[in-house]
Every structure is written in structure tokens, then in C-alpha cells.
Amino acid sequence: MNPFKLGAHYRGDQHCVFTLWAPLLKQAAVHLIAPADRLIPMIRDERGYWHATITGIEPGALYFYQWDGETDRPDPASYSQPQGVHGPSRVVDHAFAWTDGGWQPPPLPQWVMYELHVGTFTAEGTFDAIIPRLPELRELGVNALELLPVAQFPGERNWGYDGVYPYAAQHSYGGVEGLKRLVAACHREGLAVIMDVVYNHLGPEGNYLWGLGTYFTSQYRTPWGDAVNYDGPHSPGVREYMVGNARYWFETCHCDALRLDAVHAIYDFGARHILAELAEVAADCGQRQGRPCYLIAESDLNDPRIVRTPATGGYGLDGQWSDDFHHALHTVLTGERHGYYADFGALEQLAQAYRRPFVYAWDYSPHRQRFHGDDPGDCPAWRFVVCSQNHDQVGNRALGERLSGLLPFPALKLVAAAVLLSPYLPLLFMGEEYGEPRPFLYFISHGDPALIEGVREGRKKEFAAFHAKGEAPDPQAETTFEDSKLQWELGKRGRQGQLRAFYRELLRLRRELPALAHLDNASLTATIIAPGVLELRRWRDGNRIVAWMNFAADSATVTVEPGVGAWRKVIDSADTTWGGENSGLLPQLPDGSLPDTITLSPYAVVVYTTEI
Structure with a gap:
């Protein structure tokens, strides 16, 4: 070192x-x-x-x-x-008056993550402008803030994945000084901070590392060109560059976790994989600071080695995303089957995603035309992150539509319940909690005309592969960026206010009901009990819950098995409180059994609980 x-x-x-x-x-x-x-x-x-x-x-x-x-x-x-x-x-003086000496993040199995883009989260688009919103997020039930990459990128508008200075917090956001103020404020509010970092590539403009001849290798190819050199000649210095960056975010900026972008595009065939080395560094940083430092990977490999311990042949990371859950949920509700969605669309696949984190666990993938994934059954459920929306799944649509632009209002409540009743770590995408109607579009502010045109043409080809309808807004136009900014005031009134309150109530139940708070695939069943209707049962000690979710656009009357105990209804999306028309389902079932039949409204979800 x-x-x-x-x-x-x-x-x-x-x-x-x-x-x-x-x-x-x-x-x-x-x-x-x-x-x-x-x-x-x-x-x-x-x-x-x-x-x-x-x-x-x-x-x-x-x-x-x-x-x-x-x-x-x-x-x-x-x-x-x-x-x-x-x-x-x-030159920066890293001295800062930290006030979080006694800070401890919540245990990882209790995290509720909120992914946000600094530039579009507020009108000002700065670190400091986020701080007044933190109490609202805490009141909602969020306890971990995930920032899309903030490493310096070209211009002032970018998702962050074109960053070229991994150690430099974006100047237009407020630089490292502004970032530290935000992290300190988050810790005061009881919020952990997750930094999204990109160790699989650097952006194309301002990337002067190419000229040094050591940082990249033509041995492997990624969607962004030559891969980062983690295992070839001169790779020790490259590894130290990235490992030092992880240490910087943990120790200098006091971040609690790193979200590692697209680790499937990191190539390292050395005996000690760079992911394993990063895990060792995170553990060392945690020990030095007296608080845990976590690593969470984005990967489309469905490979449980990412979170398995080194003793069992894994890399030892703390968590990874499960795209399969998102894809199963999205396709059931939208009917979309293009691109990688071709592998999904059956409600049974969503049921499978509750029973294990991956739908494809060495199963044949028609889209890939090969077997895909491996069985993660030996890995705790809380090591997997699920969502209904994120920056990729929204922003990589031609028109950047959120689910609020694709689904009717009752289905947005069903989506919230599908994620928050799961045994996994939930991730919310900024604005989804109130159904933000504005899109989240792809935007850049490059200075190279040839590069700008290349991005435009590349996006057109990508959308053609997904059979996208409509013409995507110009990613270079400032209006594309401005049109993606949140409208916070909407979450305080009308249906959007009801949706936000529904999210808050689900998150409260998730914290307080032992059957939901305990994240375990083994203590649940997920069953299709009628066309379009999924029954989810979870239990912990004496507490049990049953949830019926109707993914159909029509009402469904279903027969259910009696259950032992006095059941009470804890949430019903069809209640008028949540903007429904009243399902008529009983609030209490004092006879010690569930009703033989129930009628679910279109896109409805109802949850009962009991103690035995």
C-alpha cells in the first residue's frame, strides 16, 4: 500500500x-x-x-x-x-467541524433507502438545498439517503455516470464542503448516507487518465469502451486509486455506505478480486471509525458470490440489487415485454421473487438465450435491495415516464405495497412516494459537439431496441433537465398526498409488525390463489400477516383458507382514507378465522394481522 x-x-x-x-x-x-x-x-x-x-x-x-x-x-x-x-x-483543506462523533447508522436490515439526484431533487440543485427536506423524509420513514454519483462531471447537468474526477464532489452542487454539510445534517436527522460510486468506467469528456496509459486495458470491453485495468500490468496503482477513493468517502466525507455501479462491468481475474479488496477496506474503515461501513453492489449477474462471505467463496459485500424483483413487478402491471422484459410477465414470477431474491437462479433466460444466475438460498433476504422504480428504469425510457405516468392511481398503491411488504431492503426513487407526474429524463451538458451528437444518436439506437414510442427530448437541452425537477408541493394535497400517507403507513407497519420487520425468505409463502391475485403470508414468533394483492384491472372474488386467531385489518388500499371507494372488507374478524371469500377491488391490496 x-x-x-x-x-x-x-x-x-x-x-x-x-x-x-x-x-x-x-x-x-x-x-x-x-x-x-x-x-x-x-x-x-x-x-x-x-x-x-x-x-x-x-x-x-x-x-x-x-x-x-x-x-x-x-x-x-x-x-x-x-x-x-x-x-x-x-487545493482543499479537509478540516471540518463534524458533529457526528457518536453517530451509528441503523442496522442494515432496517434500512429504507431513498435514491435521489442532487440536481433535480430541489429547484436549487445543491447539497445545501436538500437539508431542509430531510425532516420530511425521516417522517415518511426513510432512514438512508442514496445520492446518485456526485463525482465531477462535464458541465452542470448530468446523471453523474459521466464523472471523470472520482474524488471531487461536483462543484455546481456545492463541492466537498457542501457534501460534508449534507452528510452532517443527515446524521443529525438519523439518516445514513449512501454514495453511488462508479468504478467500472470514467466518462468520455475530461478523462485525462487515458493519456497516462495505465488506468485502462483493451483486454476487456465494456459498454463504455476499454475496461478499468484491475488485473494487468500497472494494475496495483489503479487498484490503490479506486480503493483510496472508497476510503475517502468513508473516512473524509463520513458516508455510511457505497453503492457500486454495475459491478458486472468490472473485470478482474486476479486471485483477489477488487470487490473483495474493497470489502476489506470497508471493514477496516468501519473498525477505525467505530461504526459499520457498508458496500452494496448493482449487478445484473444474479450472482450470490457478491454477498457471500469469503469463507464460503464470496466477495463479502453487504448487499446487492435484485433487478428480477423490479422486472417481475413492472411487467405484470404494465404488460411491457420488450428488451430484457421478455424474460418476465407471469405473476408466478413475482411470487417466486418473494420466495427467493432471484427469479433466474441458473434458469434458462430466453432473452439471454442461456442459463442465468445462481441460487441465493444461503444468503439472508436483507442482503438484497428491491424497488419498483429507480433512475435507470425510469430515465432510460425514451420519455422518462415514471409509473405515475403508466399506471392508474390504485395501481400505484399496489406497487408501494408490493415492495414494502417484501422481505428485502426497499429502495424508493425520489418522488415516487407521492406519484410525481414529471418525468426523470436523461440529460447532459457536454462541451464537445461531436460527443453531444454521439450521445443523441446512441440514445436513439437504444430506444429503437426497446421499441420506444415518441421521440426522446434532447439530452443536451437545459429544458430536459429542468423538466425533470421534483414538484414537492404536490405531495401535500389531493391524491398525491393520500399516496404519500399510504407509503408512510406501510413503512410504519414494516417497522412495527414483527412479521414484516424480520427479513427472511423462509418465514413466508407467496401463492397465486386466483388469476391476477397473489397471497403473501409472513410470520415471526406469534405475529402473522396475510396480504392479498389484486394485479388485475377488474375486481376479483377469491376463496381463502381460514386462519387461526383473531385477525384485524391494518391497511386496505380501497379505503377512502387512501383515496379508494371503500372495499367493505371487515376491520375485525373476531370469530377466529379469515372469511371464506373476499372481493378485491381492481389493483387493491389488503393486509390483516393476528397474534397467536
């Missing part, structure tokens, strides 16, 4: 240590450009790390690294890019 931290580290008293990893350079220098122009040669060690200690320098100084006496480039480990991805890097 390199004893020097990459980047510019201000030590106080006008001293700053600069470290650059560039083993193929013959010369390197720090080129200070403000407040005064100075060129300071760097010294190379045997591993290709260049070092310089500079005096007479203060935080805020601007600098480049000069390569081989010719080319000025920003710092690959820059902590601040105030003039954008092509401008100079800025």
Missing part, C-alpha cells in the same frame, strides 16, 4: 503534499497557477509515484500537473474542480 495519499493534501501552516501516480511519465511537476505562477519539480519513487511538498501555499490555490515538461493536466485525484473538468484543480 502506498504510504502517500493521492492528490493534494494540505497539512496546515502553508504546507501541502502533492502525490501523483504516473509510472510511465519521465518528468512530472506541480504547476501552480494561482495566486502566483510557480513550477515545482516532483520526485519519482520506485513504484511510479511522484511527490512534492510545497510551502507558502494556502487552500484555494489552483494547480495542474505538468507531464513530461510539456502538457498541463488536472490532478487525477483532484478534490475540487471549480472551473470544470478541463480547468485547474484546487
Whole structure:
């Protein structure tokens, strides 16, 4: 491990240590450009790390690294890019008056995640503007905030997956200082912070790492071009670059978890996979800080090795997304079958997704035309994250429609219940809790005209593969970004207010009913009891729940098995409280049995509970 931290580290008293990893350079220098122009040669060690200690320098100084006496480039480990991805890097003093010394995040099995995009979450689009909204999220029942990537990207509008400075929090969002204020405020409100990080690629504009010749390899290809070099020549420095980034978010910025983007596009055939090394670093950071630090992977591999322990042949991450749950739920309600949705559409698949996290666990996938996934039966249910919507599944539609634009109002309540009654960690996408009607579109603000046109054409081809209807808005247009901003006031009135209250009540039940709070696939049954109707039963100790969910657009009368105990209704989406027309289902069943038949309204869900 390199004893020097990459980047510019201000030590106080006008001293700053600069470290650059560039083993193929013959010369390197720090080129200070403000407040005064100075060129300071760097010294190379045997591993290709260049070092310089500079005096007479203060935080805020601007600098480049000069390569081989010719080319000025920003710092690959820059902590601040105030003039954008092509401008100079800025020296940062990382001192901050933290107030979270006693902070402990909730245990992972209790997390309710809320995914948000900083730029569209508020009108201002900054870290600081999020802070006044935190009490509302806490009151809703959220306890973990997941930020889409904030690493510096080109311009001021981007999802974040075009980031090119992994250590630099986006300047237009408020930079690292604003991020720290947000993290501190989250911890005061009892909210954990999840940082979405991208270790499978860097964006195309401002990515000067290509010029160093060590960070990427043509041995493997990803959707973004050459893969990050995790196992080839010079890979130790690349690994340290990414591992150091994870440590930075945990230790310097006090984040509680990292969401690792698309780990299926990370290629490492060395004996120690980079994911396993990241897990070791997260554990070390947690031990050093006296609080857990979690890693949650996005993966479409359906591979339980991601969350299995090293002792059982796994990488030891704390959680991973289950796309199968989303796809099963989405296709049953929308009827869509294009692209990867071709593998889904049967209600029995959704029932299967309750019984195990993956629908495809070494089952034949018609879309892939091969067997896919593996059985995760030895992995706890709480290691899997499920959702009905997220930035990908909404924003990668041509018109960016949320489910609120695809489904009738009763179905939005059913969607909420389907996710929140599951035995998995739920993730909400910003605005879904009140049915935000605005889309979440794909947007960029690149400066290269050829790149802009390439993105436009690439999106058109992608939508053609999904048989998308309508023409997608121009991703470069500022209006595309503005049209994606949330309308918070809608969640306080009318049907949208009722939907938000329905989410809040489901989250309360999830916390308070032992049968729902205990996340376990073994203590549940999920059964199709009639066309379009799924019965979910869960139990823990003496507490039991039964939920009937009607995924059909028509009412359904179904026969149910009697149950032992005095059952009481805890939530019914057809009640007038939630904007329904009153189902007429009894609030209490004092005779000790469930009714022989019940009639469910279209897209209705009803939950009863008992103690035995």
C-alpha cells in the first residue's frame, strides 16, 4: 500500500503534499497557477509515484500537473474542480467541524433507502438545498439517503455516470464542503448516507487518465469502451486509486455506505478480486471509525458470490440489487415485454421473487438465450435491495415516464405495497412516494459537439431496441433537465398526498409488525390463489400477516383458507382514507378465522394481522 495519499493534501501552516501516480511519465511537476505562477519539480519513487511538498501555499490555490515538461493536466485525484473538468484543480483543506462523533447508522436490515439526484431533487440543485427536506423524509420513514454519483462531471447537468474526477464532489452542487454539510445534517436527522460510486468506467469528456496509459486495458470491453485495468500490468496503482477513493468517502466525507455501479462491468481475474479488496477496506474503515461501513453492489449477474462471505467463496459485500424483483413487478402491471422484459410477465414470477431474491437462479433466460444466475438460498433476504422504480428504469425510457405516468392511481398503491411488504431492503426513487407526474429524463451538458451528437444518436439506437414510442427530448437541452425537477408541493394535497400517507403507513407497519420487520425468505409463502391475485403470508414468533394483492384491472372474488386467531385489518388500499371507494372488507374478524371469500377491488391490496 502506498504510504502517500493521492492528490493534494494540505497539512496546515502553508504546507501541502502533492502525490501523483504516473509510472510511465519521465518528468512530472506541480504547476501552480494561482495566486502566483510557480513550477515545482516532483520526485519519482520506485513504484511510479511522484511527490512534492510545497510551502507558502494556502487552500484555494489552483494547480495542474505538468507531464513530461510539456502538457498541463488536472490532478487525477483532484478534490475540487471549480472551473470544470478541463480547468485547474484546487487545493482543499479537509478540516471540518463534524458533529457526528457518536453517530451509528441503523442496522442494515432496517434500512429504507431513498435514491435521489442532487440536481433535480430541489429547484436549487445543491447539497445545501436538500437539508431542509430531510425532516420530511425521516417522517415518511426513510432512514438512508442514496445520492446518485456526485463525482465531477462535464458541465452542470448530468446523471453523474459521466464523472471523470472520482474524488471531487461536483462543484455546481456545492463541492466537498457542501457534501460534508449534507452528510452532517443527515446524521443529525438519523439518516445514513449512501454514495453511488462508479468504478467500472470514467466518462468520455475530461478523462485525462487515458493519456497516462495505465488506468485502462483493451483486454476487456465494456459498454463504455476499454475496461478499468484491475488485473494487468500497472494494475496495483489503479487498484490503490479506486480503493483510496472508497476510503475517502468513508473516512473524509463520513458516508455510511457505497453503492457500486454495475459491478458486472468490472473485470478482474486476479486471485483477489477488487470487490473483495474493497470489502476489506470497508471493514477496516468501519473498525477505525467505530461504526459499520457498508458496500452494496448493482449487478445484473444474479450472482450470490457478491454477498457471500469469503469463507464460503464470496466477495463479502453487504448487499446487492435484485433487478428480477423490479422486472417481475413492472411487467405484470404494465404488460411491457420488450428488451430484457421478455424474460418476465407471469405473476408466478413475482411470487417466486418473494420466495427467493432471484427469479433466474441458473434458469434458462430466453432473452439471454442461456442459463442465468445462481441460487441465493444461503444468503439472508436483507442482503438484497428491491424497488419498483429507480433512475435507470425510469430515465432510460425514451420519455422518462415514471409509473405515475403508466399506471392508474390504485395501481400505484399496489406497487408501494408490493415492495414494502417484501422481505428485502426497499429502495424508493425520489418522488415516487407521492406519484410525481414529471418525468426523470436523461440529460447532459457536454462541451464537445461531436460527443453531444454521439450521445443523441446512441440514445436513439437504444430506444429503437426497446421499441420506444415518441421521440426522446434532447439530452443536451437545459429544458430536459429542468423538466425533470421534483414538484414537492404536490405531495401535500389531493391524491398525491393520500399516496404519500399510504407509503408512510406501510413503512410504519414494516417497522412495527414483527412479521414484516424480520427479513427472511423462509418465514413466508407467496401463492397465486386466483388469476391476477397473489397471497403473501409472513410470520415471526406469534405475529402473522396475510396480504392479498389484486394485479388485475377488474375486481376479483377469491376463496381463502381460514386462519387461526383473531385477525384485524391494518391497511386496505380501497379505503377512502387512501383515496379508494371503500372495499367493505371487515376491520375485525373476531370469530377466529379469515372469511371464506373476499372481493378485491381492481389493483387493491389488503393486509390483516393476528397474534397467536
